Amino acid sequence: MAVELNLFDLERQLLAAMYKISSELNTSLNYPESANNVLKILHNECRLMCGMLTILDEERDILLIKSIHNPLPRPLTDEKQVYYKVGEGIVGDVLQHGSSIVIRQLGNDQRFADKLALYDYEKPYICVPLKDGSNKVIGALSAQPPQCRDDSLTALAKFLEMIANLIAKNVQLAYKVETKEKQLVDERDGLRRKVRNNYSFKNLVGHTKTMRQIFEQIRLVSRWDSTVLLRGESGTGKELVANAIHYNSPRANNPFIKLNCAALPDNLLESELFGHEKGAFTGAVKQRKGRFEMAHNGTIFLDEIGETSAAFQAKLLRVLQEKEFERIGGTSTIAVNVRIIAATNRNLEEEVSQGNFREDLYYRLNVMPMYLPPLRERIEDLPELAEHITKKLSMAQQRQVSLSDSTLRMMMGYSWPGNVRELENTLERASVLSESGVIVPELISFSQLDSQLLQPAKTHAANHHQYNTAEPSLDEREQVIDALERSGWVKAKAARLLNMTPRQIAYRIQIMNIEMKQL
């Protein structure tokens, strides 16, 4: 471009260059990279040579070079070492005073520091400030135009000021995104530490031989990717152990995804497990990842695996065998790397022999079986568990919660059919009723369903109550609430405790006006 053109032609060409520059700055948030391209456009389209972008380092109060266009055949010496202090050289002057500087002949200017040995002393030089929303200087843009008339020089300086404004917007946006990202990463790391802490070994309470063996097993299985099958009654800590395995494994920084298989109706099954593409079926308004995809590089916890239908078992077997699947409505195959932990309180061997559970799936899952004993079989752990729970209650209620010795003795004589969950609920209920925070025997109300004492301990199955669909009594309402509490407010589990069908319990919850808790 000939700068000796008349002003009208020059402005037309600058406008064309401006179009290219604004498109360039629109494409990326990486401002040093887009600035490189902008400086190239300034050189090629406007003969504005040796363009340089410097940005303020707030901590050190100096301008650092972020981008430079060097037309010389040799590389610049130490360009990374070069910086400008406030008031130092022409660039430092722009930082100090916040106004543009236009020089007719660079070599004649006293302020010129010549730190880069890049510029032509005979030619003009322009340096303009980059300012943020509050008019504070955050950097400088400079370039060297060819010899030209005064009106052309003024037009080029105005043009550079416009470009500096655009770059300043980009720089601020990039800072905002960077700060937000850093905040999110800090928050994520904090939450990860908290979750890890919650599932560290110190939160698994128990010192009986069986529990010590379990802790040792957790430590060993955590190291590898082997599939684990957790067995044990409801409330014995299967989910807690699944978490502990994941958060103590090399996958700890990746997702832990829980899937309650009992709560999943067949019509939602496939979409829940494998996700769907937008428009795959009515209601699929956007693409959604399934649980297996979400768990990529992490762990999937398949709770209540014994409650699954034949359709579920078939789909699960396929993904366990092939480790890949397609989203509903999708054409591409998605491969995942997922560690499997499954849990059940059913006797799976019996389910297999009765034809309710696929044998091939059973063998796929039963690689590392772990059995969590019911609380009544490790009642010596109760004092330690009770202390652990009262500590948590003290924190939640911000006061000292404790147990009297007689309460502890009484609790040691009970069979705890709902296991540790029931113990937690019993102590929470009693602590709420306690004015002083001390839990005395009168405040303890054991589950109404199974208020038998430990000696002789009845089996759980022997305590199942029979229900019909006749109008329920007041007592029954209490029993349903109690069963829901003991099963963590999972309807399907509570129904099993009461020997009801899911439909029967849903009916009762509705007509008894029971408000479901979200845990």
Ligand SMILES: Nc1ncnc2c1ncn2[C@@H]1O[C@H](COP(=O)(O)OP(=O)(O)OP(=O)(O)O)[C@@H](O)[C@H]1O
């Ligand atoms: N060894 C333990 N130490 C401390 N807390 C425990 C322990 N075992 C269980 N708990 C607590 O008891 C409650 C029930 O445990 P969890 O949900 O893991 O049982 P679960 O066997 O998965 O039950 P379900 O089969 O009904 O899903 C949780 O709040 C858990 O933190």
